[in-house]
Amino acid sequence: MSNDRVRIYDLSRDLNLDNKSVLELCDRLNVSYKTCSSTITEDEADRIRQAAQNRPSTPRPIPRAEARPSTPAPKPKEAPAPKNKELQIRSYTYRQSEEEEALPSLEAPLRREAPRPSQPAARPLRPELRPQRPTLRPADAPVQRPATPTSPTTIPRRPAVALPSEPAVPALKAPRSRSEPTPEPSTVEVVLFPPKAKPDSKAPAKRKTREQELADEEKMNKLNANLKGKRRHRGREVEVEEEEDTEVNIDLLESEPTSEVPDEGNSTASMYLMRPPKPKSTTTPTTVKPNRPQTSRPRRGEPVSRTLDTAARTPSKPELLELTGSLTVQQLAEQLAVHDTEVIKTLFLKGKMVTVTQALDMATIELVCQELGVEVIIHTIEASSSARKETEMLEATDLDNLHHRPPVVTVMGHVDHGKTTLLDAIRKTRVAQGEAGGITQHIGAYHVDVPHEDSTKRIVFLDTPGHEAFTAMRARGAKVTDVAILVVAADDGVRPQTIEAIRHAQAAQVPIIVAINKIDKDGAQPDRVKTELMTYALVAEEYGGDTIMVPVSALKGHNLETLLEMIVLVSEVTDLYANPDRPAKGTVIEAHLDRARGPVATLLVQNGTLRVGDPLVAGAVFAKVRAMVNDQGQRLEAAPPSSAVEVWGLTEVPTAGDEFEVYGEEKQARALAQERAQLERTRQLTNRQISLGTFSQQAQEGKLKELNLILKADVQGSVEAIVNSLKQLPQQEVQLGILLSAPGEVTETDVDLAAASGAVIIGFNTTLASGARKAADIAGVDIREYNIIYKLLEDIQGAMEGLLEPELVEEPLGQAEVRAVFTLSKGVVAGCYVQSGKLQRNCHVRLHRGNQVVWQGTLESLRRVKDDVREVAAGYECGVSCSDFQAWQENDQIEAFLRVTQRRKLT
């Protein structure tokens, strides 16, 4: 970095301004930058300093705590405290159109964030204000600029669509702007509040009638459904989004009461729509979408018509297959223009037994395609949508009371690259040392308070394990995270789980900060890491990209402050809001059965505040929060947004990754949990019937041996990880039957089940309930206990190999040459000289004459001089005879060997 350049955040500090204000000045003065940590020239810095001096209002923004007290005071009707920038600006725009004189009072909150006197008063939200967060943009992604408003004379066909003039939502609005011109703000106001005032429009809009509330509720349901659909379809055809958006806006337009004017915040539904998508750090670079021919190929879930069926079975196999979802065996066969049995056979040879109607996951489809030589492109809409951030748990009603919340940061990376040590160094405790086998085995959540400028910023860290078996857990980490820290060891570079972590973060569309760790080591090559990461669309700032990469040493504590500062900077430009004054909603991060406390879950509160005594439903599990403990082991009464807390009081162990929500009434929560549990049971039963059916068919065919297992582990995450790893073991000849897998200790019931089904019980990081060991001894049930996943997998593989029929192999013994032939009364004796190894009585021999094997059999009699001996070593002469072979000749070569059985390996 040359000396005549200045970092933006240093400049902010010098000017006593926050980064956002300086970035705005950069925008205004046409100074290009990528992130707050980008550098600019001295000349540009001078221009910014000049402009900053000319700013009329206070140089520093009002501290958030001041601006937004945690217990909100009754808001003055004229100037409600703005919730976020777009809310401020939108109120401002409405005002401006309705009453010009109302402007001065509404400008105040706007200036609080970024006073810009030179700005024309009537100007709507400046595009620079919101989405211009280049740090979070992938290197190759186009800068998201708002659609330029078209001529004001163009009246939009659907007025509500006029909302896109707001530039903060490029992702939602860009598609529409192609087909429908975006009106100017003045048009927005006219159409947003049409003059079809309802009878009660004159009445104060504060209190809604029950009907209005119900209508609003329905409206929000539609909105949410549409938004969800939108997320799911993002990246697919634009038309889908357009349809959905349009539908939402029509609903809004039709049902929004005229009386509910902006100053009451009743345009919340529109604003909800208008909430910009979270900044996208990267686009997934993996799938290059080719021009997709408009074929009538059935999509997932669509019935396959007879015509299609016939058409698909054309003799020529496609070269390329594009998929967006799973297919049944039959559907895949149709797509590949092969017979069903071809797919079944291919999978059988790979160790998977499938039926024609069985749905195949993407990995299996890829495997089949690979085997059949067909290239496959998977548009991972499902995968990415499931991993897509679920941090936005906001509802329309929340928009009246949004507060900043701390960022949730996930630390990801390859095994042993130093994730735990890094987190450990950050929170200055020694977690890594206590882990069995040195591997982080379940997700942890920790709060860290970072001093930043004059205040303290809280960051919530989620630690996810690096072993490849923990893929599901990492996906979960990315799902709830706001920022991903990718730890890459400088001496090891980019490894398989590094790539996987990048994919998860990119699918979840979260900004990635790279921590290049272990720079203290001799072989450290941070530049090589930067170069390697370019392949995955992560380009360091000094290489012209916008990914922040911080070289650190977790062990020595080097550069950790810079890393934390970068996390704070990135989260500052990412709008993170929640409404603390509502019942909590969030995600189960981890869950396990504790002997003393019963089922315990780590919950991440993403919206609202969780309180002791709250009734909640997590997936299909009911809980009445009995106690809450934070990562420091302190009891809490209330957990605000972005808190990770351990909660007691659950009726069962919930599944990690499930969402939870607090309900107003315990009865309602219990009923919902019961309903979901019933559904889950039905689903499991159906699945089990299918797998048992498949299995017994194969068993009847005599092709399979089985090893039944009952798996109990400390936490749900470990159960998932182990089950996933076990599924990877080859099962062509020995089938693994996992009869039960659950978190908790090994109980007598487990032993009974194992005894009845001939299963082995595997306990991972768990204990045995009283009586379980005795019951196992009596019933002869094998209970194996482990705390390292590798060891467990090794042993299971060993046990499976033990079930294989051993194979018979030849073990060479020695060689001898026939030097004389003696015909005696008892038969013919070959006088031999042992050249190498040895000859043994009763060993197997092969007799070579020239290039031919003239006889093969057992060596019955072995003599030295006149004595019968068991063996004769190399360098000695001996007499050999066999009852069923007499035709020895001089110079015959005897090859002696043993036949031994050898244990087979799984292939």
Ligand SMILES: Nc1nc2c(ncn2[C@@H]2O[C@H](COP(=O)(O)OP(=O)(O)OP(=O)(O)O)[C@@H](O)[C@H]2O)c(=O)[nH]1
């Ligand atoms: N020299 C050096 N060693 C480090 C550094 N960071 C971590 N290590 C070492 O690397 C090893 C692995 O560190 P962990 O923190 O357990 O790695 P991890 O990525 O959390 O591993 P998993 O929990 O298995 O996913 C340990 O022996 C650490 O002491 C570092 O900055 N420098």
